[in-house]
Amino acid sequence: EAQVTQNPxxxxxxxxxxxxxxxxxxxxxxxxSWYRQDPGLGLRQIYYSMNVEVTDxxxxxxxxxxxxxxxxxxxxxxxxxxxxxTSLYFCASSFNSGGAVLREFFGPGTRLTVx
Amino acid sequence: GQSLEQPSEVTAVEGAIVQINCTYxxxxxxxxxxxxxxxxxxPTFLSYNALDGLEETGRFSSFLSRSDSYGYLLLQxxxxxxxxxYFCAVGDDKIIFGKGTRLHILP
Numbered sequence: 182e183a184q185v186t187q188n189p190x191x192x193x194x195x196x197x198x199x200x201x202x203x204x205x206x207x208x209x210x211x212x213x214s215w216y217r218q219d220p221g222l223g224l225r226q227i228y229y230s231m232n233v234e235v236t237d238x239x240x241x242x243x244x245x246x247x248x249x250x251x252x253x254x255x256x257x258x259x260x261x262x263x264x265x266x267t268s269l270y271f272c273a274s275s276f277n278s279g280g281a282v283l284r285e286f287f288g289p290g291t292r293l294t295v296x
Numbered sequence: 297g298q299s300l301e302q303p304s305e306v307t308a309v310e311g312a313i314v315q316i317n318c319t320y321x322x323x324x325x326x327x328x329x330x331x332x333x334x335x336x337x338x339p340t341f342l343s344y345n346a347l348d349g350l351e352e353t354g355r356f357s358s359f360l361s362r363s364d365s366y367g368y369l370l371l372q373x374x375x376x377x378x379x380x381x382y383f384c385a386v387g388d389d390k391i392i393f394g395k396g397t398r399l400h401i402l403p
Binding site: 231287 | 338387388390
């Protein structure tokens with residue numbers, strides 16, 4: 182089954198404790214991205230990756246890191262989480278058609294709470 | 297910069313037709329996408345318009361006017377299961393989403 186998976190689905194942690202949210206896709210997509218969703222703010226892109234070893238900042242990259250060492254995986258790293266990073270996080274992937282991202286497939290989401 | 301504007305809420309009656317508008321400001325334009333998100337779920341892709349005009353997919357249609365920087369999503373024969381949030385999005389690599397339109401459907 183074609184899908185994007187994220188782990189963990191739910192996480193409660195404390196301020197300053199490093200964490201990683203994993204994302205994996207099995208559709209051979211070049212493009213992957215991370216979003217956070219907060220009430221009233223819609224989806225805001227954190228980082229995106231056009232292909233392996235190519236990453237770039239989205240709209241709200243502060244406090245996050247990513248890496249793209251393999252095509253299928255795109256982990257999101259919070260080196261020192263803070264309460265304002267409490268949010269719902271989505272990973273997504275897509276084919277990259279001539280430089281345009283036409284249709285993103287989203288993972289199920291990770292609900293993160295930072296105390 | 298890039299920005300999108302869409303109404304925060306729309307209410308319609310079951311069986312009716314509803315239109316959700318989206319206006320955008322972008323430095324470059326590749327196309328306008330629409331996504332649906334049910335409460336507790338992930339966004340799912342509905343449609344993509346790169347060229348002016350209407351694209352139809354079953355009960356859903358999407359329209360784009362590049363000269364007006366405007367698009368809309370048209371939902372026909374509304375069903376209760378269409379109650380959800382709808383997002384427009386633009387971008388080629390960096391993607392910007394609108395804040396979403398919550399669609400309420402009355403029986």
